[in-house]
Amino acid sequence: MRALSSSDVLDLWERGSRLHSLDRGLIVLGAVLPETPFESLADWPLGRRNGALAEFHCSVFGPSLQGWISCPQCGEKLEFQMDGRALLDGPPPSEKVVVRGYSFHVPTSRDVARAAVETDSRLGALRLLESCCLDEVDSPVWSDEDLEEVGEQMALADAMAETRLKFDCPKCSGEWEDTLDIVTFLWAEIEVRAKRLLREIHTLAAVYGWTEKEILSLSELRRSTYLEMVQQQ
Numbered sequence: 001m002r003a004l005s006s007s008d009v010l011d012l013w014e015r016g017s018r019l020h021s022l023d024r025g026l027i028v029l030g031a032v033l034p035e036t037p038f039e040s041l042a043d044w045p046l047g048r049r050n051g052a053l054a055e056f057h058c059s060v061f062g063p064s065l066q067g068w069i070s071c072p073q074c075g076e077k078l079e080f081q082m083d084g085r086a087l088l089d090g091p092p093p094s095e096k097v098v099v100r101g102y103s104f105h106v107p108t109s110r111d112v113a114r115a116a117v118e119t120d121s122r123l124g125a126l127r128l129l130e131s132c133c134l135d136e137v138d139s140p141v142w143s144d145e146d147l148e149e150v151g152e153q154m155a156l157a158d159a160m161a162e163t164r165l166k167f168d169c170p171k172c173s174g175e176w177e178d179t180l181d182i183v184t185f186l187w188a189e190i191e192v193r194a195k196r197l198l199r200e201i202h203t204l205a206a207v208y209g210w211t212e213k214e215i216l217s218l219s220e221l222r223r224s225t226y227l228e229m230v231q232q233q
Helices: 006-016 021-032 046-060 109-116 121-132 144-157 182-208 212-216 220-232
Strands: 064-070 077-083 097-099 102-104 163-168 175-180
Touching: 006 021, 006 182, 006 212, 021 046, 021 109, 021 182, 046 109, 046 182, 064 182, 077 163, 097 144, 102 144, 109 121, 121 144, 182 212, 182 220
Parallel strands: none
Antiparallel strands: 064 077, 097 102, 163 175
16 A cells, blocks of 8 residues: 655645545545555445445554444443454455345445435335346346345345444443444544645744645654754744
């Protein structure tokens, strides 16, 4: 994976600031894997995408994934932490799954994007199923049982596509599960770093009159040393 410079981080943050989470994940992969055609990244199975994003997070921001979640029963805020390296060791996704005589490939970012336009959860599941179907099907009628079975088989075929975390609330003793979104964690780190860089640029430009380009061309050690000297004045 290509290392990102300070300029790269700012450009990435600016490009993705108004994008959907799916698109943010893809532009991060495009930035760190420039040798991979961007269009092909959208066709990666979600498990492969998640593994690559987790690898980037671990190498740049460290393996720790920290966050907050609210209890759905009482609203208590809980802090949690997990090791992002756990997302690197999953089995590779299966090429396809077969359910009731029909073949499906496991979902990709492109498939999920097509389903995400639906506001109704059942219509979204139906759109995802149709997008992943490898067979020619004339006006099929998919029952709720069909949708559930295909979804279960897809989850088994690409185990890293979705990571479920279990939570226990110490306040009301409620128990529940929620999905870990690696893109959300990664983007939060990118945003924090980008805004820190902008503050550094603002401080050094105000004191020394340097341009953004000149400040970003400094090594991180030199930039931090100049900032220390400014703070000591």
